Amino acid sequence: MKNECIDCPCIVKYFRTLNKCQAEELGNNHVVVRFKKGYPIIKQGTFSTNVLFLRKGLVKIHITGPYREQIVRLIKRPSYLGLPTTIGDKINQYSITALLDCEVCFIDLNIFNRMLEQNKDFSNYILLELCRSEVESFRHCANRTQKQLRGNLADVLIDFSENIFESNKFLLPLSQSEIGNLVDTTRESVCRVLSEFMSDGIIRMEGKKIEILNTRSLKMISQNG
Template sequence: MATDCRNCPFKTKATSMLSDCTLEQLSANHLELKLKKGDSIIKQGTYSTNVIFLRTGLAKIHLKGPYSEQIVKMVKAPTYLGLPTTFGSKINQYSVTAVSDAEVCYIDIDVFENILYGNQDFTREIIQEFCKNELESFRRCANRTQKLIRGNMADALLEFSDNIFKSDTFNLPLSQAELANLVDTSRESVSRVLTEFDKDGVIKVNGKEITIVNKKSLIMISQNG
């Protein structure tokens, strides 16, 4: 299953700077997998010594909260997954599930660490990624806890549109129940808010297809609640 990493079209900035020799080492020590929407990539509570490279696709990071499953954030390729597990207890503390078809590479932690420490650019990229995530998590924390539902829903829609699909029209990759777990509300409220937004001419809802009609309004809603 190991393909040649030298020809991988999904390299990140840093990996594209790795030497052919290093990439050969990577090629020989990874497992490539094609996943379908809904497939589990990382499962909370299980043992793992692999770092996972999400080559293509979209996934949700989620974990058991005191009352229900909590979606912490959405991630899109290309990105590494599971570092906290492999650098920590080796027991996954959270789950990652594909919400679209996806391709992943399983890389053994030893190989990954080898490459990491032997390569300053790579180290730097990983650390910068961690830094970005930390800031993001701080901001999310402040936003999600302070904003009302309409504000959080607006944020979620804007993120899908701006960061993930980069289009005003997109298909919701999550059910309303999942959206509720992402936005910290009830399934019913998600439904109500979506129809509200539609009635107000802010978005157009057509099954799972969302079109952002009035982005300015959506941003306003995001800001005041």
């Protein structure tokens, strides 16, 4: 499963284009690991000494709450994974699981820290990343708790089409109970609302393939709960 790679295109290439730091610093101090769809990348409660960078695929960040599993957010490439916990106390506060086949760079924490220290642009960039992601979490959370089911589901569908797949037609890589975990509801309720959306002609479903037929309606539903 593991395979070393000296000249892999992940963050090295990413930084080269963004001009964020000397890509050379990484050298072969990182490793690319492939994860098949559905496999865990990080497990809540475990110890971590690597910074992860998602160079291919899509993952979910989820935490085991008091009663059910809760999906906090989805992250698509290219992006760092779990920065706050790796930089923080090293104990992973959440799990990360592959929703599609993924390729993840594991960067040694020492190297990462050296980069942080030596490169102002880079550390600035990381700081900004953290800020953005916290604000993002706030918004996400506020929306979810204030809207009701139809609104939240509409949001998920819109988000998928706009940000995750950038098309109105996509293969939803989540089961209905996973969608439930994302919008804080049960599998059954997700099913019911999706059926409603279908019979209202807002979406069309074929297995896990979803096509959004009426984005305007979805946005309306998103707005008035």
